[in-house]
Amino acid sequence: MAARFNPLEADARWQKLWEEQGTFHASGEGDRPRAYVLEMFPYPSGRIHMGHVRNYTMGDVLARYRRMNGFDVLHPMGWDAFGMPAENAAMEKKVHPGEWTRSNIDTMRGQLKRLGFALDWSRELATCDPDYYGHEQALFLDLHEAGLVYRKQSEVNWDPVDMTVLANEQVIDGRGWRSGALVERRKLSQWFLRITDFADELLDGLGELDQWPDKVRLMQENWIGKSRGMKFRFDTMPSDETESIQVFTTRPDTIFGASFVAVSPDHPFAAEAANRSPAVAEFIARCKQGGTTAAELETAEKLGLEIGEVLHPLDGGWTLPVYIANFVLMDYGTGAIFGCPGHDQRDLDFARKYGLEVTRVVAPSPEEAEEPIGDEAYTGPGRLVNSRFLDGLTAEDAIREVIARAEAEGWGEGTTVWRLRDWGVSRQRYWGTPIPIVHCGACGPVAVPRDQLPVVLPEDIDFETPGNPLDRHPTWSEVDCPDCGAPARRETDTLDTFVDSSWYFIRFASQPADAPFDKAEAERWLPVDQYIGGVEHAILHLLYARFWTRALRRIGKLDVEEPFEGLFTQGMVTHLTFQDSDGKWLTPDEAESHGGPVIRGRVEKMSKSKRNTVDPEPIVDQYGADAVRWFMLSDSPPERDLEWSEAGIQGSWRFVQRIWRLAAEEAERGSSTWLGEGDDLALDRKVHRAIAAVGANIEALAFNKAVANLYELTSTLEKAPASPSRSRAVETLIRLAAPMVPHLAEEAWSAMGRDGLIAQAEWPAADPALLVEEDVTIAVQVNGKLRDTLAAPKGAAKEALEEMALASEKVIRALEGKAPRKVIVVPDRLVNIVA
RNA sequence: GCCCCCGUGGUGGAAUUGGUAGACGCGCUCGACUCAAAAUCGAGUUCCGCAAGGAGUGCCGGUUCGACUCCGGCCGGGGGCACCA
Numbered sequence: 001m002a003a004r005f006n007p008l009e010a011d012a013r014w015q016k017l018w019e020e021q022g023t024f025h026a027s028g029e030g031d032r033p034r035a036y037v038l039e040m041f042p043y044p045s046g047r048i049h050m051g052h053v054r055n056y057t058m059g060d061v062l063a064r065y066r067r068m069n070g071f072d073v074l075h076p077m078g079w080d081a082f083g084m085p086a087e088n089a090a091m092e093k094k095v096h097p098g099e100w101t102r103s104n105i106d107t108m109r110g111q112l113k114r115l116g117f118a119l120d121w122s123r124e125l126a127t128c129d130p131d132y133y134g135h136e137q138a139l140f141l142d143l144h145e146a147g148l149v150y151r152k153q154s155e156v157n158w159d160p161v162d163m164t165v166l167a168n169e170q171v172i173d174g175r176g177w178r179s180g181a182l183v184e185r186r187k188l189s190q191w192f193l194r195i196t197d198f199a200d201e202l203l204d205g206l207g208e209l210d211q212w213p214d215k216v217r218l219m220q221e222n223w224i225g226k227s228r229g230m231k232f233r234f235d236t237m238p239s240d241e242t243e244s245i246q247v248f249t250t251r252p253d254t255i256f257g258a259s260f261v262a263v264s265p266d267h268p269f270a271a272e273a274a275n276r277s278p279a280v281a282e283f284i285a286r287c288k289q290g291g292t293t294a295a296e297l298e299t300a301e302k303l304g305l306e307i308g309e310v311l312h313p314l315d316g317g318w319t320l321p322v323y324i325a326n327f328v329l330m331d332y333g334t335g336a337i338f339g340c341p342g343h344d345q346r347d348l349d350f351a352r353k354y355g356l357e358v359t360r361v362v363a364p365s366p367e368e369a370e371e372p373i374g375d376e377a378y379t380g381p382g383r384l385v386n387s388r389f390l391d392g393l394t395a396e397d398a399i400r401e402v403i404a405r406a407e408a409e410g411w412g413e414g415t416t417v418w419r420l421r422d423w424g425v426s427r428q429r430y431w432g433t434p435i436p437i438v439h440c441g442a443c444g445p446v447a448v449p450r451d452q453l454p455v456v457l458p459e460d461i462d463f464e465t466p467g468n469p470l471d472r473h474p475t476w477s478e479v480d481c482p483d484c485g486a487p488a489r490r491e492t493d494t495l496d497t498f499v500d501s502s503w504y505f506i507r508f509a510s511q512p513a514d515a516p517f518d519k520a521e522a523e524r525w526l527p528v529d530q531y532i533g534g535v536e537h538a539i540l541h542l543l544y545a546r547f548w549t550r551a552l553r554r555i556g557k558l559d560v561e562e563p564f565e566g567l568f569t570q571g572m573v574t575h576l577t578f579q580d581s582d583g584k585w586l587t588p589d590e591a592e593s594h595g596g597p598v599i600r601g602r603v604e605k606m607s608k609s610k611r612n613t614v615d616p617e618p619i620v621d622q623y624g625a626d627a628v629r630w631f632m633l634s635d636s637p638p639e640r641d642l643e644w645s646e647a648g649i650q651g652s653w654r655f656v657q658r659i660w661r662l663a664a665e666e667a668e669r670g671s672s673t674w675l676g677e678g679d680d681l682a683l684d685r686k687v688h689r690a691i692a693a694v695g696a697n698i699e700a701l702a703f704n705k706a707v708a709n710l711y712e713l714t715s716t717l718e719k720a721p722a723s724p725s726r727s728r729a730v731e732t733l734i735r736l737a738a739p740m741v742p743h744l745a746e747e748a749w750s751a752m753g754r755d756g757l758i759a760q761a762e763w764p765a766a767d768p769a770l771l772v773e774e775d776v777t778i779a780v781q782v783n784g785k786l787r788d789t790l791a792a793p794k795g796a797a798k799e800a801l802e803e804m805a806l807a808s809e810k811v812i813r814a815l816e817g818k819a820p821r822k823v824i825v826v827p828d829r830l831v832n833i834v835a
Numbered sequence: 836g837c838c839c840c841c842g843u844g845g846u847g848g849a850a851u852u853g854g855u856a857g858a859c860g861c862g863c864u865c866g867a868c869u870c871a872a873a874a875u876c877g878a879g880u881u882c883c884g885c886a887a888g889g890a891g892u893g894c895c896g897g898u899u900c901g902a903c904u905c906c907g908g909c910c911g912g913g914g915g916c917a918c919c920a
Contacts, residue, residue, distance in 0.1 A: 215839065215840070222838070222839090222916060225919065247920085248919095249920060251920080327918040332919045333919075339920090345836080345918095535914085634847095634860065635860070640848090643847075647861055648847085650861095657874095704849090708848090708849070711859050712858075718876095777855075781854085781901070784900060785901090824900050824901080833900090
């Protein structure tokens with residue numbers, strides 16, 4: 001038996017065997033309990049990075065652990081294969097996006113396989129495959145038929161050089177991130193999904209997701225942004241021809257503090273005014289200039305232009321000026337507000353600038369009723385003042401009162417508004433799922449008949465000229481209208497790639513050829529028991545997937561409420577950064593061999609721009625998959641960042657060899673030479689405590705703690721004398737470590753002469769009798785300070801413990817002759833003597 | 836600006852419901868083996884102190900027999916949203 005574990009040889013051998021035997025295929029048959037373990041599928045960008053390795057190692061440990069615990073485990077892998085980088089590569093390197101993507105997938109699949117992940121590769125899918133996106137088109141049409149898809153004009157970020165729509169994230173300081181051109185706002189007809197129809201259930205559903213991080217639930221809650229308030233109207237002057245203005249407020253109680261009404265520059269009321277006056281039109285144009293970056297908005301000046309007058313709904317003799325104001329958003333609430341400068345900071349800034357009245361209508365105490373408002377609006381609690389029939393009411397009561405009156409008198413109503421907007425899914429790009437619609441001059445937009453799906457992307461495309469290649473393709477879009485047969489044109493937009501990732505976990509669970517999924521089969525696996533991925537998807541992907549699942553439920557396709565029962569967001573992999581004296585980023589290797597001075601920078605997320613990435617593949621070459629896996633689990637709590645270090649991976653390598661030595665030693669000794677030396681009960685207890693601890697920690701995804709448990713057990717075993725207990729314990733150690741270091745575990749398992757694969761072996765059971773301590777150490781405190789410890793049998797009587805504690809010499813000394821006033825005894829834990 | 840999270844040795848981090856702070860790893864120190872080195876093994880490693888003992892979980896205060904843990908106020912770091920009415 002080899003003195004060293006040789007991963008270079010062993011890893012590949014076991015990986016081949018697992019693959020040949022289909023060890024990790026999810027059966028879906030029989031009545032074993034099922035577990036669906038899923039990590040967010042990767043974008044095939046080229047090569048696996050350390051973040052992937054960490055993410056997939058965590059999921060793999062859980063999947064292997066569940067399998068050893070008797071579960072039928074579904075642990076699949078696929079590729080989020082549509083998206084911009086492929087088109088960029090096409091433009092820069094003159095390769096077809098499909099070719100580039102598929103070649104990346106091949107590379108990355110090979111890299112993943114070398115890490116020995118227990119994946120069911122038979123279910124592998126790529127979203128760029130017509131077999132996948134064709135079914136997505138069918139689902140899109142299902143939602144369309146159900147009225148959950150619609151088309152409307154919408155403003156987009158338009159890059160006039162690249163001739164493409166940009167996502168908000170791709171607009172940097174008002175310019176296209178690739179072209180650097182000033183981005184324009186254009187109105188285009190776009191497809192939308194009615195996610196706002198589900199706002200209430202998406203919000204309420206968060207309450208049930210108790211296996212999600214609070215942080216993510218909170219982020220989604222804020223994103224959905226439910227606000228209760230009142231919508232009401234300000235009537236225009238009887239002489240005006242224009243209609244009344246609807247406003248929304250969350251503070252109807254402050255209605256007597258109103259000093260102006262403001263509408264968005266995009267509001268119809270503003271447009272009307274612009275029609276009448278070039279000055280107004282010019283002002284609106286000015287409002288639309290300027291960037292949308294955080295910094296610019298922060299410092300942006302409040303701009304307003306008075307364009308009319310309206311009547312206060314509770315006092316026909318009270319007129320208020322109407323302004324167009326640049327800080328009012330058209331797509332929130334009604335696009336118009338009433339300004340209450342006393343109790344809203346923005347309104348106050350505006351009122352000061354334009355010399356409008358500032359009235360206090362809420363005061364924290366009666367004494368402060370006439371206290372003028374200074375530079376800060378008062379937004380705290382209090383009672384109403386200067387508010388006629390509302391005076392003296394609390395803000396909450398006043399809100400109810402005003403809404404009740406508005407509803408009774410018919411000028412307003414209590415309502416709820418949402419921050420969440422419908423999901424625009426049109427993208428003017430080639431490398432995505434074609435939207436299965438045909439535009440006919442006579443019939444309008446018509447769904448592509450089901451038997452004509454999938455609508456497949458053309459292969460012969462040209463990236464030489466900017467813009468959407470689909471739009472430019474000479475023939476692809478030319479079709480006959482499915483309804484009337486007249487010449488028509490295909491929709492040339494493709495779907496947002498977030499649509500692709502909104503249902504891939506369903507397709508993993510069930511993949512018939514003729515349908516997106518089989519309802520019953522998918523329902524047997526779903527929801528995903530444990531989903532693991534980066535926190536950067538906390539809102540978009542996870543919200544869209546929740547919506548898509550609920551939409552399918554509403555149309556009767558799938559009876560699942562929430563797609564992901566458990567969610568875990570793992571931290572990033574970070575690394576030191578280095579710069580030379582000119583500020584140029586250096587790789588760690590360059591930093592070492594650099595002649596000049598090198599500045600050690602901060603520890604940051606691995607990124608190409610900071611040049612601090614570490615490619616996993618050479619590390620696997622050098623140390624083997626298990627050492628890499630072990631390191632990914634060991635150093636930091638999984639939800640926090642992990643700093644990559646050479647010392648860390650070396651430590652992991654040493655540990656892998658330590659386990660190997662224990663196994664090799666036992667294997668060599670054989671199973672007969674030492675029999676009869678008797679059991680080592682103390683060792684048995686430690687082993688069973690480790691069984692319980694490692695299991696509990698893996699279930700809690702506290703991998704770093706499970707790792708610590710294994711280190712501790714290993715050290716104990718190294719020091720333990722030979723005995724049947726020790727031999728059993730080494731076997732147990734191998735089983736416990738198997739989910740984390742599977743290749744080593746298989747090798748040791750087979751060397752020790754055990755049958756079958758350890759991947760399919762049983763997880764050891766902790767014997768409850770051995771988990772109970774016989775003796776415990778009792779802490780003895782005097783006035784809360786530790787003075788002594790004493791050994792006592794478990795379950796010793798309080799009186800006995802008290803007596804023992806009072807007899808302690810150290811206690812007597814600490815008491816300095818004072819008599820104990822009180823003695824607190826916590827059984828099996830401590831005695832505290834208060835003097 | 837609003838919301839949320841986190842501050843523990845040289846370092847990553849442990850510490851069921853408040854009950855012996857620093858498990859386990861990394862690093863470091865000393866020792867063994869070696870001509871030597873690597874690898875490996877053993878001992879030690881919160882701080883002050885020879886010791887007895889004292890101090891100690893960002894800072895200040897509070898609750899409690901007892902606080903890393905609970906409460907209030909600061910300071911520092913990170914994240915999310917952002918003119919959301």
